[in-house]
Amino acid sequence: MKYLFVLLLAGVTAGAQVKKEQLNLMPWPQNVVINEGNFALNKNFRVNITGNPNPRIFGGVTRFLRRLDGRTGIFFEQGFITKLNEFPEATLQINCTKSGKIGLYEDESYHLDIKSNKITINASSDLGALHGLETLLQMLQNNSNSFYFPVSQISDFPRFTWRGLMIDASRHFQPVDVIKRNIDALAAMKMNVFHWHLVDDQGWRIEMKKHPRLIELASDGMYYTQEEIKNIVKYADQRGILIVPEIDVPGHGSAILTAYPEIGSKVITVTGGTSEKNIQGTAIATYGVERNAGIFSPTLDPSNPKTYQILSEIFDEVCPLFPGAYFHIGGDENEGKDWDANPKIQEFKKKHKLNTNHELQTYFTMQLAPMLKKHGKQLMGWEEILTKDLSKEAIVHSWRGPNEGVVAGQSLVNAVKKGYKTVLSNGFYIDLMYPVASHYLNDPMPKDATLTAEEKARILGGEATMWTELATPETIDSRVWPRTAAIAERLWSAEDVTDVANMRKRLETVSFRLEELGLTHIRNKAVILRNISNNQNFKSLNEFTNVCEPLKGYTRNKGGTEYQMYSPFTLFADACGPDAKDSLAFNDAVNEYLKSKTPENKVKVAAFFTKWIAVNKGLIELGSNAPLVQPILPLSKKLSDASQELLLVLDNKSTLKKEDLKALIEQCNTKDHADVELSVYESLKKLL
Amino acid sequence: MKYLFVLLLAGVTAGAQVKKEQLNLMPWPQNVVINEGNFALNKNFRVNITGNPNPRIFGGVTRFLRRLDGRTGIFFEQGFITKLNEFPEATLQINCTKSGKIGLYEDESYHLDIKSNKITINASSDLGALHGLETLLQMLQNNSNSFYFPVSQISDFPRFTWRGLMIDASRHFQPVDVIKRNIDALAAMKMNVFHWHLVDDQGWRIEMKKHPRLIELASDGMYYTQEEIKNIVKYADQRGILIVPEIDVPGHGSAILTAYPEIGSKVITVTGGTSEKNIQGTAIATYGVERNAGIFSPTLDPSNPKTYQILSEIFDEVCPLFPGAYFHIGGDENEGKDWDANPKIQEFKKKHKLNTNHELQTYFTMQLAPMLKKHGKQLMGWEEILTKDLSKEAIVHSWRGPNEGVVAGQSLVNAVKKGYKTVLSNGFYIDLMYPVASHYLNDPMPKDATLTAEEKARILGGEATMWTELATPETIDSRVWPRTAAIAERLWSAEDVTDVANMRKRLETVSFRLEELGLTHIRNKAVILRNISNNQNFKSLNEFTNVCEPLKGYTRNKGGTEYQMYSPFTLFADACGPDAKDSLAFNDAVNEYLKSKTPENKVKVAAFFTKWIAVNKGLIELGSNAPLVQPILPLSKKLSDASQELLLVLDNKSTLKKEDLKALIEQCNTKDHADVELSVYESLKKLL
Incomplete structure (x- = not known):
């Protein structure tokens, strides 16, 4: 019984x-x-x-x-x-x-x-x-x-009220289905803000009925219709997601100025005429949609009433598409070069007692605030909008850090101390291919700053930013996910949930499950590898992605001109991602071995070397009928060469001099091949 | 030198x-x-x-x-x-x-x-x-x-002028991106017609401004907005593709009648009242969007003027969305059950001297012709529209064959002999999971019929039809491609291009290249297998797809009620396709071996058995943490059991009686497991 x-x-x-x-x-x-x-x-x-x-x-x-x-x-x-x-x-x-x-x-x-x-x-x-x-x-x-x-x-319940993802739809246009599936993923990760970067130097992406030139001249035919935007806003609403649109002004102006050069800041001195009659004067510059990556000078003219007229009309058309209470006006990376060179703008500064370009930009920004307020919107902008005259209603989007020569998150502390609400994106730049742990441990609440409770409350949360200089509709998901899930946890969960190993373990399942929403971060890797391998068996190629990571930070696409915005990005680096799969396991194996040189521990390390030697052989074979494999071969050879020698080292059979062995391993420390780096280099070095 | x-x-x-x-x-x-x-x-x-x-x-x-x-x-x-x-x-x-x-x-x-x-x-x-x-x-x-x-x-240049693909967007709704990527593939395969089956029992998919009830009550919120339709028409135009829309009437009417029951044919006899006062009369039936697969009775009432009023208004709104010259009005599978049972309709038939339901349907069809002509459209319909009074301007879409109890392509010959233009779809039903060769060798130009040049010229071409009872946006591409590429060749290339082996060789590369258009027929297989295997290594599962094919014809989804239209179809059968990869290779190996029992030929056959035994072991292991693997195990066991014994047979070591061996192999001839069948059964039998 x-x-x-x-x-x-x-x-x-x-x-x-x-x-x-x-x-x-x-x-x-x-x-x-x-x-x-x-x-x-x-x-x-x-x-x-x-x-x-x-x-x-x-x-x-x-x-x-x-x-x-x-x-x-x-x-x-x-x-x-x-x-x-x-x-x-x-x-x-x-x-x-x-x-x-x-x-x-x-x-x-x-x-x-x-x-x-x-x-x-x-x-x-x-x-x-x-x-x-x-x-x-x-x-x-x-x-x-x-x-x-x-x-x-x-x-x-969530720790922060702003848990966002920004997608740049200007540099590489991202069609409706890309946006929708990413909104689904945001909802799955309990995020609640989708920041839609719709305008930049590389393209205007919003259908405009009263200003059709913006689409006709500055979109290459790639834009969202107003119905598509409304449809996406509804789609997001049904999933609990707020959409914050961005029109980036006054800098990043190439696209707008391609349509309306008359509101640009650049002056051109014209000389001409005949030998008898000299003509000299100034003319409006013409602009073109930017095809490269970088920071460019085209900037709106803050001294020209027509600038405000056009912007006001644009907001009148765009604001009603977005029922949310926030509108992002960009405001970043305006270097003021064209302002400095324009006598009319210099005169305007003097007249309005604006001492610096920064103050001039604040003047500009403050003209926009009422245009947005009219539609019930609060103005938000990248941290450069923060100067003494900025209205306290504005939200400051903190983004700069050491790469821009400032302390990480400094603007966030400045903003809340000055009474502004703020959102952190520094440390959440997922396009830069940094490891998930770096984003996971990046807390919007600064540890060492002494903030009052009121100041702390002004830190709304954070936002992952996905810039698309190097990401197409086919690859963007793998740049956003799964790392953004870790950022979602940072923004939702308790402050003390910071165990990286535990997060990594959970992330693997989360990543797999995100696929059911239509995300392509896993499946499209095979598509790229199939193309590179010319439809041959791509096992070796796939293995090699487990030790290769795309160049980090701003080191890929040198000078911003190696690739253009219409480049399709079907290269090996585009199949790789941060946190290459074998790196951690190899590092653990090396550490264990160095701690205790048992035969078992040796075998575990040796297995990697044997695999990488085989991978190199496999890649050479693959390359005999696949030109796209060629750029990878020098790198796989370097890893294979080092592996062969290190196998001998493990068995105490190496006859190489210490400096020659060092040189062999140092060859693996390179950024010269196929836009990737070997993620196991640091671990290899430990075996010296 | x-x-x-x-x-x-x-x-x-x-x-x-x-x-x-x-x-x-x-x-x-x-x-x-x-x-x-x-x-x-x-x-x-x-x-x-x-x-x-x-x-x-x-x-x-x-x-x-x-x-x-x-x-x-x-x-x-x-x-x-x-x-x-x-x-x-x-x-x-x-x-x-x-x-x-x-x-x-x-x-x-x-x-x-x-x-x-x-x-x-x-x-x-x-x-x-x-x-x-x-x-x-x-x-x-x-x-x-x-x-x-x-x-x-x-x-x-093309052999036929009509080279089409139909997609059924009613049964499983297919979003805009599915339609667009398939249009891209049509263009890549030099096809020129996309037939869009927009209305059926299972849903109305066109936004209607004057008749919003159709969307509100009969679409489950899944429909194309008119802007989306215009956008797709433009997209197709840019790729050289004509779109032929279809609104299927008077049968397949459940969705329309859910919104407008008053134009339905069904009568209900109502009895009621009290013991003192009997009430008896007829009432209009109500209808619901159909969730199952099959042929259903809801049919529009051809005797009701309101039927024509509503259809006319619908055409007035839908026709302008499609600039093409053809409009498909369905007309198939109207069994007339509700017509027979409706006294008013019977009376109408008598009054108009319509002897059969078929003649009544022609009467109905001929009312629609001027509604379409008004918008410059020629009427097209499935072959049932063909009766003696049908206008010669109509295009007859030939679809029935042995499954429907008629000779394949019979209606095509009938149509051209009677002076109608025609398009062949019988033999091109790609949803039925038949092998590519069967479609490839299906020529719209009948071999044995004696047709005049004029009659032959009325055969416009052919059209692959993708019905979606069993296909979701995630799986539809793998049901359409690559087989439709072979149909494209049948319709474009010279009549004598019929070498199946050569076509198969080319098809492999073509299939791979179609992926660059965003088609998911290859990549999504891994997504389904990853889900089935619960994110474990799915090598064995993948190997097993190489000998399994989804049940063919109408044998999957018994009675049409096993699965519903909202079922997501993430099962093993959905990862499998026709022409399982190992079948041909195994069959060739068996044939070679039977021709000449050399050790080399034996090894080739034995290698398959060894693999299938390993696959079964792998699947059992996988199944210990993956419930979705369970339904496959009995089938992989059967193949493994037969393989084990046949290995002995090859070595003359089998001790089984002939009938027991036969029974063992006969176990592999089953449709009882996981909606698939073993594609190697016929080849196994040869070894008896």
């Missing part, structure tokens, strides 16, 4: 007891309690919604069901959910007190309670309930033949 | 001499001549356009450059092409006599002339030039370190 009872219980619990450490939740919730038992999933699983939620919850729950369907292959009977309280007996009950408002400071908390026969999500609004559904999806467990949720209670 | 000369020549020719048989052209051109020498590709490659082409050529050439860029990694300097005769010295010269018109009977011919220092494409219109560019892309060759085109002359 007892035996039967145990068997029955086993049937009910459906799987081994799950431990908290096994969960792959991200961002990690504020409070997780696991109890004994499981909720077993089957075809009759149903959802019921009660309370007063915004109707966005219906689509949210329908998508939740389809994702759970896709993962489990159960294919629930419940199809589309369109009504409140349709199935009072449903096993998943969602209750929301009120309708969630898209924007900052909204209560996004939720309580998820999984019992063995019933699951409940209680949230103050549908926004919290959507977060709860994402957590529930992440709670899914399985044994060999069934899926279940562990009995548990989770209480959760 | 002679030695130096030879070296120089080698430098110029850039690669070994290419033979015609090595080219992977598809559809195979009408005339190909290869000469000695090569055109070497480098960064200075430029294109120039002359003549009087439609501006669509500019985008076409820009896309051509980017695709060539992507393949070669050369990243040409030339960016966007926007003007005629911009670079008279360019190495690729394109000349078009006139602007191409989107539609049938347009001259699509081109001449491609590759010399060692210059390439020329001459075409009567930009449509031919676009085809020429696709051929040029397919001509790309490489050696180990460079890319080149072989010196050659190609003259080419």
Whole structure:
């Protein structure tokens, strides 16, 4: 009798007891309690919604069901959910007190309670309930033949109210489907702001009905129609995401000035005429859409009334497309070269007692504030907008750091101390190919600054920025994800959730699951490798991506002119990513071996060398019918050469002089090949 | 001196001499001549356009450059092409006599002339030039370190004027990006018609401003906005593709009748009242969007004037979205059940002397013709529209065959003999998972029918039909491609281009290259396998897809109710495709072995068995942490069991009785597991 009872219980619990450490939740919730038992999933699983939620919850729950369907292959009977309280007996009950408002400071908390026969999500609004559904999806467990949720209670809320991702749609245009799938991923990671960088030197991307020249002359035909924008705004709203549009002025002006050169700042001195009659004067410069990467001088003329007239008309058309309360006007990297060289602008400065270009820019910015306020928008700009006369209503977007010659996050502290709200992006520049840990440990709340509670409250949160000089629609997902998930955790979870190894472990599952939203960060790698290998077996090529990382920071695309904005980026570096897969494992193996030179530890290190020698051979073979493999061969040869010698070193059979061995390894410290670097170089050095 | 000369020549020719048989052209051109020498590709490659082409050529050439860029990694300097005769010295010269018109009977011919220092494409219109560019892309060759085109002359034109693909966007809605990438693929395969099946029992997919109920009640929120439709029409036009929209009436009416039950044919007898007063009468039935697959009875009422009023208003709104000259009104699979049961409709038939439901349907169809003609559209319909009173202007779409109890293509012959133009889809039902060869050898021009030249001319061509009961946006590409490329060749190339082995060889490269257009037919397989394997190594699972094919014909989704239209289809069968990779190779190995039982031939057969035994072990291991692997295990066990025994048979060590061995192999002849069948069963049987 007892035996039967145990068997029955086993049937009910459906799987081994799950431990908290096994969960792959991200961002990690504020409070997780696991109890004994499981909720077993089957075809009759149903959802019921009660309370007063915004109707966005219906689509949210329908998508939740389809994702759970896709993962489990159960294919629930419940199809589309369109009504409140349709199935009072449903096993998943969602209750929301009120309708969630898209924007900052909204209560996004939720309580998820999984019992063995019933699951409940209680949230103050549908926004919290959507977060709860994402957590529930992440709670899914399985044994060999069934899926279940562990009995548990989770209480959760975000640490920061601004958890954003910026995508630059100007440099490489990113079509609607790229934006949509990334919005889905933001929602899955409980992020709530999508900052849409729509205008830069390299293109104007918004359909303009009253100023069609912007599209006709400055978009290369690649732009979002106003209907597409409205559609994306609605799509984001349904997923709890606020969209903050950006039109970057007065610098980064090449595209705008291609359409309207008359509001540019550059003056050209014209000399001409005949030998009898000299003509001298100034003329308006003409501009072209920029094809390279870099900081360029085309800048709007802040002394010209027509500048404000056009901008005002632009805002009148663009603002109504975005119901959110914030509008980003850029304001960064205006070097003022054209201002300095323009006598009319110099005169204007004097007349308005503006001592510096910085003050002139603030003057300019402050003209825009009422144009936006008219549409109910608060102005936001990159940190350069911050000067003494800036309205306290503006939000300062902190981005500069050591690369720009300033202390990281300095502007953030300055801003809050001066009474401005601020968002941190320095340290979250995901386009620069830095390792995930660097972003993960970058906290918007400065550790050493002494800030009052009021000042701290002005730190709204942070935002990952994805600039697209080097990213196409095919590669952008792999530049954004999975690292942005770690940033999401930094911005949502408690301050002390900082265990990098634990984050990395969870990130692997999170990354895999993001694919179900249509993201291409994993699948498109094979597409690039297939092309490089000319449709041959690309096993060696793939192995080599496990020790190669794209050049970091601003070291790829030298001078900004090696590649153009229309370059498709189908190279080896574009298949590689930061945090190359074998680096950590190899580093661990080396450390273990150096700690204790046992045969087992030696074998583990040697296995890498053997693999890399084979990879080099495989690549040479592949290259015989694949020109795109050629640029990689010198690098794989260097790693193979070092590996061969280090195998001898491990066996004490190397006859090389120490300096020659050092030179051999030093060859692996190079940025000369295929826009990548060997991620194992530092670990190799340890074996010297 | 002679030695130096030879070296120089080698430098110029850039690669070994290419033979015609090595080219992977598809559809195979009408005339190909290869000469000695090569055109070497480098960064200075430029294109120039002359003549009087439609501006669509500019985008076409820009896309051509980017695709060539992507393949070669050369990243040409030339960016966007926007003007005629911009670079008279360019190495690729394109000349078009006139602007191409989107539609049938347009001259699509081109001449491609590759010399060692210059390439020329001459075409009567930009449509031919676009085809020429696709051929040029397919001509790309490489050696180990460079890319080149072989010196050659190609003259080419299509055999049929209608080379189409239909996508059903009703059953599983297919978003804009799915449609766009498939249009790109059509253009790459020199196809010219996209037939858009927009309405069926399972959903209405067109935004309607005057009849918003259709969207509100019958789309589940999944539809194309009118702007999206216009945008897709423009996208198709730029690629030389005609769009033929379809609104399927009077059958397949569940979605329309969900919005407008009052024009439905079903009558319900109502009885009620009290014991003192009986009420009896008829009432209008209500309808719901259909969730299952099959043929359903909801049918529009042809006797109701309101039916024609609503349809007329619908056409008034939909026709202007599509500039093409053809409109498909469906007309298929109307069983007339609700007509028979409706006394009012029976009366109407008598009054109008319509003896059969077929005649009644023709009456209905003929009411629609003027509604369409008003907008300059010719009516097209599935073959059931063909009866004696049908206007000769209508185009008959031939689709039925043995599965529907008629001779394949019979309606096509009937139609042309009766004076109708016709398009063949029977034999091109790519959703049914039949092997590529069956479609490839299906010629729209009947072999045994005696047709006059005039009758033959009425056979416009053919159309692959992709019904989506079992295909989602994630899987549809793998159902359409690469097999539709073989259909493209049937419709474009000469009648005698029928070598299946040669087609298969070329198809492999064509399939790989289609990926550069964003198609997901290769990459998404890994996504499904990753999900099934729960993010574990899926090598065994992938190997198993090489011997498994989805159930063919209408045998998957029994009764149409096993899966619903909202089922996500993330199962093993959805990762498999027709023409499983190992089947042919295994069959060849078996045939060779049976012809000559040499040790070498034995080893080749045995290698497959050894692999399949290992695959089964791998799958069992995988299944210990992946519930979705479980349904596959019985099948892999059957193949493994048979393999183990057949290994013994090969070595004459089997002790099994003949009938037991037969039974073991017969176990592999099953449709009971995971919606797939073993593609190697027939070859296994040969070893008995």
